[in-house]
Amino acid sequence: MKSTLRPLSPTEEYVRDVQPAVSPHSSIDSIPKDRTPGWSRSNRCASCNCEELETVYEFGSIPLAGAFPTTAHCPQNAAYPLTIAICRNCLLLQVLELIDPHLLFDDYRYLSSVQLLEHFRQYADTVPQIVGLESQSLVVEVGCNDGTLLHELYARGFTNLLGIDPARNITARIDKRIAVKNDFFSRSLAEQIRDERGRPSLIIANNVFAHLPDVNDFLDGIAHLLDEDGYFVFEVHSLADLISGHQFDTIYHEHRFYYSITSLVPLLQRYGLHIQQVDHISTHGGSYRIFASAKAANIEVVERELGFESSLGLDRLLEYEDFSRVIKSTISRLATHINEIPEGHQIAAYGAAGRAVTLLNCIPDAAQRISYVVDDSPERIGRHIPGVFIPVVSREALADQPVDTVIITAWPYKEVIIDRIRSTVTGPMPRILMPLPSPEYVE
Template sequence: MLCRLCDSERLTSVLDLGATPPCEKFLAPDELDLPEPTYPLHLRLCTDCLLLQIPALITPAETFTEYAYFSSYSDSWVRHAQTFVAQAIERLDLTAQSFVVEVASNDGYLLRHAVAAGIPCLGVEPSVNVGDAARAAGVPTETTFLDEDSAAKIRAAHRPADLVVANNVYAHVPDLRGFTRSLRELMADDGWLSIEVHHALNLLRLGQFDTIYHEHFQYYTVHSAQRALATAGLSVIDVELLDTHGGSLRLWARPTALGATPTGRVADVLRLERDADLHQADGYTQLRPRTEAVRHDLLRFLLDQRAAGKRVVGYGAPGKGNTLLNYCGIRTDLLEYTVDRNPYKHGRFTPGTRIPIHAPDRIELDRPDVVLVLPWNLETEITAQLRHIASWGAELVYPLPALHRADLTSHNEVNSATHSGKTGRGAR
């Protein structure tokens, strides 16, 4: 394995999660007796450029031609996108004469707000099914994978973009340098690029190992993102720390030729990373013991619930949840089923662990004793949605960053200790 950023052979193991199926390959009932391919899930660090990465064992086409994830099913994520569009309009002075392109635009969760503001835009989305949903919502969308060829065609057919948005896609591309050049091709020479991506600082510091799965090929600090963007003549001009996905970066980049001066926030975040020892290889050894502690605490909790005769079900069927379930070896004896708001997943089963997925109203029907939330990064949103389970004495439990119960007695987010005596925080 060579580093996909700098071609170095000097890669060292950070965390080996064993072998798991692709996290979004939910099984239909007639697939349960068929073989299910698994692939190693082994995180490594390039000791030369400090890019965290896993081997590219599956292709984006295998994951994204038809995709089970629809962004609009998260209310908080849609609000996040709406706020971003409003802020970008003000920051960049976007008007009806501007042009915005979003790469991996999903079901139009973000660009619908640009359409509503009268700003010309285009989504670039490889998944046919979610692209259809975007077009049905009135968002112009091209169904294609972004590469250098398709970027040149889009630029020629439309025009260079004043703003290119790449939310939660920069980790999903094995050809990192080629994809970065493609982003630059879409941009006007005085344009802007906005990238949102999970911050490896939180992955390491808080043990967020379930964000590691096969469609995430690399994991960024600002330090490593600067190096990646520089390969296409782009410079990080500003950075924001976001609460989304357990702690993300919003990177604002522009063509290096413009000579724009970075804001002080870039230096501030680089300093945070340096203080966490993430600008040297030794700092990455902290992830393994934190990951093992999460698994041990969660399994101990679930075994205690089973011994007490309590009924435990899940909430959500996100990709990260499948990393958690497979790494911990959780099956239906410990988690009877899970529910999800996405109808695409109803009647299917989680990959590897074969846990059935139902509609959310199943919880109200069965009234279980414990609900384990798999998309823990949406703690505030989901706690509000499930506060009513306290009416029959149920508990709402989040597994990460440390196992904790949600306080269902008030509208404030208060976490109480679990049986193990440990406390933790959910999504930042």
């Protein structure tokens, strides 16, 4: 089944005027009110195609989380409306604004290897055994990023690999013995791969399933490509963790979907895919690793997960109204807390990933207090957080330009980051502020 969602076009008639966020760090007085093309707003659910969408929260204008501008004038500093809505029919929480995927991912600056090496080592040690993978079986990874996981699989003797990712600047880092296609996965690409390489026993999609321009076309392609005895194993952020941890910072245009098992079951079923196993993992502040295949669902697993989500209220619309109030109060508390840090105290943040973009752009006035954002990815250093336009620097800045407080914006990596701060700072240790679920200093 093909989705009937409207295709994206930069010339759509309902492209609105969007003003780039004004930056306190910018040397320019005013930024031209250019039209910002490349987005549209959907009035239909991206999964079930119904029109029963109910707005949960409007964030206002937020820049793209994967864009790291070099200058205030460059297109990567543009901001776009960001609204989340819940589908009354299938209960999929989703972003309504559709950004041209080329704007989102052609120049992506997220490197798996920086934070996820250990995670993918464990993955390569366990998942092939769970799905009974043989060494010559074809494995396709959609959204392979810099090949961190593919390299781990290759090292364990699984050499029949294909990586798919549109970001050429990132896939250029992959070992040349591993085949790569720089493209978006789709039904038509699935047909091409099946003709060229046959049907994979394992299709992997880690942290890509939430980013899709057309989730129905994607799953149509997965179902067409996957071997009839094969597994589709994907990792997505868990809505239960998002809501219970007040993680509004993980909401951005790249993350179009916030999945629960409740919303995933009907979506997968539409393409003959059924849940066999659900692992709760700690990645990105709480994620699911889901094993799906064409076999009948593991009823025990599905009922356990649905029961858990029901106990949290995720199968009722009322819970989402409450989430709206939680986002508002969390943002307000965080801004107040930062504003109350005494004048003259120097503040930095650590972690320039997408979370920092949403978080800092939701508290633009308080963010003016932040001198710089430390990051460990060479792809981001020397650039800026879009919108609030705060410079992204390497961690040596903590020694060269000491601060009194460090806000850990990449809080899922709290332990690693605190160790790095301790090993870098030469003078007194700054106070460490965790922004979520409520602002709290680490003792």
